[in-house]
Amino acid sequence: MPEAASCERMRRAASPAPFRKGDRKSTVRHTKESGDYRQWVGAMHRLLPPLTFLPSPVALEGTRGLRKTAMAISRTTSGPGLPTGFPFSLAAQANGICYISGMPALDADGKFIEGTFREEADRAWGAIFSIAEAAGYALDDMVFVQIVLADIGHYAEVNQWWRAQFPDVDRAPARFTFQAGALPFGAKIEIQAVVAHAQ
Structure with a gap:
């Protein structure tokens, strides 16, 4: 068939020669x-x-x-009433997000103050809040809080304390709570937070 033969010749012409x-x-x-x-x-x-x-x-x-292009980073290392004496920044922020270092119950000199669980929680939270304010943020800017416990048995007390800080759950930040093997200074609780400004 002439047409079939023509198509076969075209196929062979289009196909690469076999490699030898x-x-x-x-x-x-x-x-x-x-x-x-x-x-x-x-x-x-x-x-x-x-x-x-x-x-x-x-x-x-x-x-x-x-x-x-270098990302602009602003760090908070000191301020009135803020804990001192650490080898790291109290807070560091970039692109409207501020990461606050973990804080146990410390006074303004960076000395640990032992107390009941509620007392240590209040003092640690006070340090976090003071650092956030020094960095230019407020309580409503809190987006994430990490709570580290020496004993997970205090979890129920954490929730009671948390409700006192954020009575309106719709305005409460996200939270992650876990138990560590040990905390600095023998603390019962350490708190870390992330705050952010709307872009």
């Missing part, structure tokens, strides 16, 4: 020595594996500004 041992060297050498540049390029395309896509210089140019 010695084809890589002989094909490239023959086309290169013959001076037919187009044939040589075509042979290289058939013999070499596909190249991995690389972004164009124009695309790379558009990302250079992002690499050079």
Whole structure:
């Protein structure tokens, strides 16, 4: 059938020739020595594996500004009535989010004050709140609080204390409470928080 034969010839012409041992060297050498540049390029395309896509210089140019842009970080290390004497920032903020370091029951000199569970919770929370204010944030800006306990048996007391701080659950921040193997200074509780401003 003439049409079938024509289609078969077109299929063979479009299909790459099967690779045989010695084809890589002989094909490239023959086309290169013959001076037919187009044939040589075509042979290289058939013999070499596909190249991995690389972004164009124009695309790379558009990302250079992002690499050079440094995120502005503001740190709170001291302030009136804030605990002192630590080898870390009391708070660090960037892009409207402020991370407050964990605080047990400390006085303004950074000295631990032992007390009942409720007394230590109040003192630790007072330190967190004072640091937040020094960094420019308020109670309503609190988005996350992490409470670390020396004894998870105080969990019910944590909830009672928490309700006193946030009587309206719709305005309470998210919270994560867990027990640690031990807390600094033999504290019963340590509190860490994250506050944020609307962008």
